Amino acid sequence: MLASFALSLLLATSALASPFNDKFGPCGTHPSAEDVIAAEKQFLEKKLENPQRDDGTLALRNLTIYWHVISEDNSVAGGNITDAQIASQIDVLNKDWKIMGVNWILGNTSRIVNKAWYYNWYKSPTDLAMRTALRRGSAEDLNVYSVGQVNYYGQRVGYSSFPWDYQSSPVNDGVVLDIGSLPGGSIPGYNLGRTLSHEAGHWGGLYHPFQGGCSTPNDYVDDTPAEADFATGCPTTRDSCPGFPGADLVRNHMDYTNDNCKTSDGGFTPGQISRSSQAFAIYRNGK
Ligand SMILES: *[C@@H]1O[C@H](CO)[C@@H](O)[C@H](O)[C@H]1NC(C)=O
Numbered sequence: 001m002l003a004s005f006a007l008s009l010l011l012a013t014s015a016l017a018s019p020f021n022d023k024f025g026p027c028g029t030h031p032s033a034e035d036v037i038a039a040e041k042q043f044l045e046k047k048l049e050n051p052q053r054d055d056g057t058l059a060l061r062n063l064t065i066y067w068h069v070i071s072e073d074n075s076v077a078g079g080n081i082t083d084a085q086i087a088s089q090i091d092v093l094n095k096d097w098k099i100m101g102v103n104w105i106l107g108n109t110s111r112i113v114n115k116a117w118y119y120n121w122y123k124s125p126t127d128l129a130m131r132t133a134l135r136r137g138s139a140e141d142l143n144v145y146s147v148g149q150v151n152y153y154g155q156r157v158g159y160s161s162f163p164w165d166y167q168s169s170p171v172n173d174g175v176v177l178d179i180g181s182l183p184g185g186s187i188p189g190y191n192l193g194r195t196l197s198h199e200a201g202h203w204g205g206l207y208h209p210f211q212g213g214c215s216t217p218n219d220y221v222d223d224t225p226a227e228a229d230f231a232t233g234c235p236t237t238r239d240s241c242p243g244f245p246g247a248d249l250v251r252n253h254m255d256y257t258n259d260n261c262k263t264s265d266g267g268f269t270p271g272q273i274s275r276s277s278q279a280f281a282i283y284r285n286g287k
Pocket residue numbers: 060061062103
């Protein structure tokens with residue numbers, strides 16, 4: 001009796017201790033409402049000036065990834081992940097992103113031992129130093145920094161920049177990813193490699209479907225039903241904004257549900273695909 005009480009207390013405590021049980025959840029990409037309004041005003045103006053892909057055609061394209069392996073020592077456990085792990089992560093990304101028309105190709109892998117960079121803090125001087133030293137390519141190239149810990153007001157699985165921020169701050173363009181989120185990684189619920197599919201979604205111009213809560217325009221995509229706040233696990237009948245049409249899209253890549261809840265086939269809606277396609281056309285050199 002006492003033992004089972006102690007066990008359930010332990011389980012309850014460890015559930016509460018999950019690093020993602022706060023208002024930010026697993027992802028550290030959280031633009032303020034003011035930033036979203038400013039970005040959307042500019043995006044709308046640019047879409048009117050450049051109506052590329054407004055006809056809904058999807059450009060099939062190859063995009064390059066520059067992968068920066070940051071480690072605290074030379075071991076795999078210390079962050080020096082293998083080429084095979086990177087390849088299996090890019091396989092997952094390619095399956096999930098096929099419906100976006102994108103085929104991701106690994107351009108180059110760099111390997112750097114740097115303990116300060118390995119424990120990454122969002123917008124810290126060490127984060128900027130890392131990017132300044134390593135970032136490669138142009139607006140249409142995805143730089144991925146794999147690290148041992150991602151900190152944004154607490155531990156996260158990853159975060160990304162948005163395409164409209166490239167011009168004013170190219171050095172900050174890219175995704176920071178916790179190695180525990182790679183396929184076979186150590187983060188429960190988020191270790192099938194779908195964190196990168198999600199962060200690349202931000203990098204391609206998508207918000208979370210709960211960005212604006214139960215409101216219109218919420219995430220500026222017409223066919224993603226409004227969502228009050230993020231979903232975790234896989235609550236397939238969740239409808240967090242009953243006053244708005246449609247249940248929550250818990251299988252969508254841009255929600256926070258577990259990796260095994262997400263789907264490659266339909267994990268992005270036609271509205272998200274079209275929005276992202278326009279963002280690439282406008283902000284990522286027409287790609
Ligand atoms: C993508 O790259 C492959 C070779 O890696 C090539 O065969 C294919 O034509 C390219 N696709 C596009 C749309 O450029």
